[in-house]
Amino acid sequence: xxxxxxxxxxxxxxxxxxxxxxxxxxxxxxxxxxxxxxxxxxxxxxxxxxxxxxxxxxxxxxxxxxxxxxxxxxxxxxxxxxxxxxxxxxxxxxxxxxxxxxxxxxxxxxxxxxxxxxxxxxxxxxxxxxxxxxxxxxxxxxxxxxxxxxxxxxxxxxxxxxxxxxxxxxxxxxxxxxxxxxxxxxxxxxxxxxxxxxxxxxxxxxxxxxxxxxxxxxxxxxxxxxxxxxxxxxxxxxxxxxxxxxxxxxxxxxxxxxxxxxxxxxxxxxxxxxxxxxxxxxxxxxxxxxxxxxxxxxxxxxxxxxxxxxxxxxxxxxxxxxxxxxxxxxxxxxxxxxxxxxxxxxxxxxxxxxxxxxxxxxxxxxxxxxxxxxxxxxxxxxxxx
Amino acid sequence: xxxxxxxxxxxxxxxxxxxxxxxxxxxxxxxxxxxxxxxxxxxxxxxxxxxxxxxxxxxxxxxxxxxxxxxxxxxxxxxxxxxxxxxxxxxxxxxxxxxxxxxxxxxxxxxxxxxxxxxxxxxxxxxxxxxxxxxxxxxxxxxxxxxxxxxxxxxxxxxxxxxxxxxxxxxxxxxxxxxxxxxxxxxxxxxxxxxxxxxxxxxxxxxxxxxxxxxxxxxxxxxxxxxxxxxxxxxxxxxxxxxxxxxxxxxxxxxxxxxxxxxxxxxxxxxxxxxxxxxxxxxxxxxxxxxxxxxxxxxxxxxxxxxxxxxxxxxx
Numbered sequence: 001x002x003x004x005x006x007x008x009x010x011x012x013x014x015x016x017x018x019x020x021x022x023x024x025x026x027x028x029x030x031x032x033x034x035x036x037x038x039x040x041x042x043x044x045x046x047x048x049x050x051x052x053x054x055x056x057x058x059x060x061x062x063x064x065x066x067x068x069x070x071x072x073x074x075x076x077x078x079x080x081x082x083x084x085x086x087x088x089x090x091x092x093x094x095x096x097x098x099x100x101x102x103x104x105x106x107x108x109x110x111x112x113x114x115x116x117x118x119x120x121x122x123x124x125x126x127x128x129x130x131x132x133x134x135x136x137x138x139x140x141x142x143x144x145x146x147x148x149x150x151x152x153x154x155x156x157x158x159x160x161x162x163x164x165x166x167x168x169x170x171x172x173x174x175x176x177x178x179x180x181x182x183x184x185x186x187x188x189x190x191x192x193x194x195x196x197x198x199x200x201x202x203x204x205x206x207x208x209x210x211x212x213x214x215x216x217x218x219x220x221x222x223x224x225x226x227x228x229x230x231x232x233x234x235x236x237x238x239x240x241x242x243x244x245x246x247x248x249x250x251x252x253x254x255x256x257x258x259x260x261x262x263x264x265x266x267x268x269x270x271x272x273x274x275x276x277x278x279x280x281x282x283x284x285x286x287x288x289x290x291x292x293x294x295x296x297x298x299x300x301x302x303x304x305x306x307x308x309x310x311x312x313x314x315x316x317x318x319x320x321x322x323x324x325x326x327x328x329x330x331x332x333x334x335x336x337x338x339x340x341x342x343x344x345x346x347x348x349x350x351x352x353x354x355x356x357x358x359x360x361x362x363x364x365x366x367x368x369x370x371x372x373x374x375x376x377x378x379x380x381x382x383x384x385x
Numbered sequence: 386x387x388x389x390x391x392x393x394x395x396x397x398x399x400x401x402x403x404x405x406x407x408x409x410x411x412x413x414x415x416x417x418x419x420x421x422x423x424x425x426x427x428x429x430x431x432x433x434x435x436x437x438x439x440x441x442x443x444x445x446x447x448x449x450x451x452x453x454x455x456x457x458x459x460x461x462x463x464x465x466x467x468x469x470x471x472x473x474x475x476x477x478x479x480x481x482x483x484x485x486x487x488x489x490x491x492x493x494x495x496x497x498x499x500x501x502x503x504x505x506x507x508x509x510x511x512x513x514x515x516x517x518x519x520x521x522x523x524x525x526x527x528x529x530x531x532x533x534x535x536x537x538x539x540x541x542x543x544x545x546x547x548x549x550x551x552x553x554x555x556x557x558x559x560x561x562x563x564x565x566x567x568x569x570x571x572x573x574x575x576x577x578x579x580x581x582x583x584x585x586x587x588x589x590x591x592x593x594x595x596x597x598x599x600x601x602x603x604x605x606x607x608x609x610x611x612x613x614x615x616x617x618x619x620x621x622x623x624x625x626x627x628x629x630x631x632x633x634x635x636x637x638x639x640x641x642x643x644x645x646x647x648x649x650x651x652x653x654x655x656x657x658x659x660x661x662x663x664x665x666x667x668x669x670x671x672x673x674x675x676x677x678x679x680x681x682x683x684x685x686x687x688x689x690x691x692x693x694x695x696x697x698x699x700x701x
Contacts, residue, residue: 001556004467004687005420013418310399312421319423319468321479323687326430327466331478331544331625334430335444339475344433346445348453349424350397351464356592357563357684358600359460360405360418363397368428368451373474380396381421 005353006318008310018305021153024144026069026297028157035060045291047284052096053139054287068141072287074234075101076134076278077119092282100283104137108224108231110189120231122219123195124185134234134278135221136290138297145228150300151184151194152177154223156230157295160237169295173236174200177223184225191226195219198236232290234278305384312350312379319371320345344372350381402460407595422687424464427451461565461598467687471556478542478625480557482683482690485622485630490537493522495660498676498693499536501526501571503637507672507699511661518662526637526696529574529587537576537632538681538690539615541623550617553626559683560605562612562631566679568599570641570696576611576632587636602684605629631681641675641696648673648698659697671701 035044043060053073059066075097102117109118109126119131138156140149154177159169177194184194197217221232277286320343321327327334327345335344346368352361363381401409408416432447457463469479486492493500500523502508508527512519517531525532540559564573572587588609590599603611615627640647652675659667675696682689 002469002471002559002685004469004685005422006470007420008418308418310418310421312423314423317472318470320474321469321471321476322425322428322430322466323469323683323689324425324428324430324466326428328479328481330546331481331542332546333477333479335433335435336477337435339477342474343476344445345423345425345468346428346448346451347423347425347468348427348451349456349464350399351422351424351467352399352418353420353422354408354415354417355419357420358404358408358592358594359402359464360408360416361399361401362424362456362458362463363399364453364456365395365397367453368425368449369395370445370449371423371468377395381399382396383399383401383418 012311014309016307020303020305021300023300028295031294032292071139073100074136074286077101080133108190132233136232138230140228146301146303148225148302150302153300155298159293172200173198190224193222193224196221308383310381316373316376342372400456402458404460404594423468426465480541481543482538482540482688483622485537485539489534491521498695501635501696503641503696503698510667510699511665529634529636530579533578535576535634539622539630540628542625543623544625547625551626553628558628561684562603563682564601565598567677568593568597571635571637573601574634574636651675672697672699
């Protein structure tokens with residue numbers, strides 16, 4: 001009986017899992033500068049009337065070619081000590097900033113035993129230790145982070161000079177999750193996360209050994225791998241090594257939406273002013289201040305690829321003839337002269353069919369594969385999900 | 386010492402067809418891969434040079450250089466010709482499936498396809514009111530059972546080198562067929578004729594894919610009586626040993642009968658007058674039509690033939 005299908009048995013398929021990594025380099029010029037006109041309008045930055053976050057694209061966002069790469073926002077906890085130190089007039093968007101902090105914290109850190117939202121903790125030990133009460137959030141788009149950020153691959157280079165317009169990268173922090181590949185935390189409801197640590201010229205010793213920025217490679221944030229969210233403490237901009245809302249201010253508001261942020265070691269009294277930019281400026285202004293100081297971001301993403309491999313076992317007696325209309329001339333095989341000649345066929349595709357003979361998947365060969373009764377082979381067809 | 390050839394195991398990446406994606410999305414277990422087939426759509430076996438003076442290594446030089454296209458995701462566009470497994474290696478002839486283009490199964494000679502009249506008004510315009518007789522190649526799609534014209538394809542060894550009276554080998558006999566038709570346009574109906582019935586006597590498709598292609602499966606000597614053996618004395622398109630024949634009619638869909646929407650969207654305005662029975666005509670510009678194909682495939686041999694069908698609706 002002629003047949004053009006061969007049925008798989010139980011041993012002819014196997015499911016495998018592979019992890020695929022892509023390198024994601026984001027240069028600072030894409031994030032700020034490349035798509036700016038003379039008036040300062042940045043066409044690849046999308047802001048919203050609610051003002052709660054801004055979206056960064058890799059191209060002017062009105063173009064269909066633009067890809068969303070990440071969102072920026074910031075917030076602080078309602079219990080942040082510095083709130084009481086600022087003048088009421090400088091509480092710009094305070095409810096929204098607190099809402100953002102709480103929203104992100106409840107998703108990424110979760111709730112305590114009393115149902116209260118936990119605060120971001122600098123070392124992941126939720127029972128005690130230093131909390132990060134004022135933070136920036138970098139929410140990477142799913143397009144970039146895919147299934148997760150690869151542990152140990154994240155690097156953020158951040159200029160922490162006082163003004164981003166002049167020499168903003170003179171003092172540089174290199175923020176990494178270098179320990180992520182070997183040590184990461186699993187006590188978040190949003191999956192695994194690693195501790196971000198800073199190094200580079202922006203890190204200098206300061207008075208007060210208790211300050212996290214005073215040691216080498218101080219902790220400066222958290223990176224949630226599956227969520228694709230980096231939480232950066234605003235303390236990276238603190239002058240004198242104090243927490244942003246812990247006492248000394250971080251910046252003053254400049255003109256024309258320029259926000260001056262003071263790097264940790266600028267002791268200039270003129271720049272080290274209150275009210276704090278964190279409380280005194282809008283979320284967008286804060287995000288712009290951060291964005292203009294990003295020199296580069298790079299990480300590897302991870303895609304978990306589940307593959308079904310089907311072993312198409314083609315024995316010597318299988319598939320030696322063809323139903324191709326050119327195979328016959330007046331019903332006679334064009335590849336044979338005598339009945340004793342071996343039949344031959346050439347395959348260019350493998351079709352995977354359902355039980356009711358419907359074509360569900362197709363795989364193509366790069367070149368025709370000769371098949372005759374003297375050959376047999378196994379084609380491994382991989383179907384990725 | 387040289388390396389062993391390790392090229393015997395080949396890894397290919399497959400892509401889901403649109404139907405595969407649809408079934409996967411349905412999540413009802415209908416996405417289950419059960420079998421495979423090999424295709425050779427790009428191959429032109431006419432390039433096989435079995436008389437090459439340089440020897441057998443050169444016979445298939447041109448075939449092996451054939452560029453291969455990437456996979457189409459449309460399930461109807463891929464794997465149109467499949468390779469076959471037959472236990473014997475000594476076959477010199479293989480069966481074909483061929484349209485029987487004679488008598489009441491002939492193509493319309495004017496348009497070289499089957500004209501399917503989709504509603505009563507169109508049928509009456511070409512047959513006369515109350516009269517069901519239509520010229521060859523024009524099918525009553527309104528009530529298929531009332532018409533005498535039908536479609537027939539024959540299977541067998543179409544060669545004069547073997548006598549038509551000889552029996553086709555059992556392993557070359559096709560006993561089961563797919564027939565595929567655009568379900569938006571029409572359906573398959575039984576080949577029988579009963580001028581006094583208003584029933585369509587349609588079959589139920591086995592499946593309808595995401596592109597609205599309906600697949601019907603018929604088996605030799607099943608109740609549908611669509612697939613039968615070609616008798617020794619039957620007229621046939623096959624000149625050598627005969628196998629089976631497939632006979633069916635096509636009815637028009639309700640959409641085509643009651644609306645001109647699809648004719649406007651997919652069709653064209655008639656540019657040639659259609660001649661019916663007794664000199665009746667539908668004039669140029671007096672009808673719209675949609676050209677489509679009906680595909681008949683042998684399940685065992687994989688041999689496929691596409692039949693051209695034109696759905697016609699009188700508009701004036």
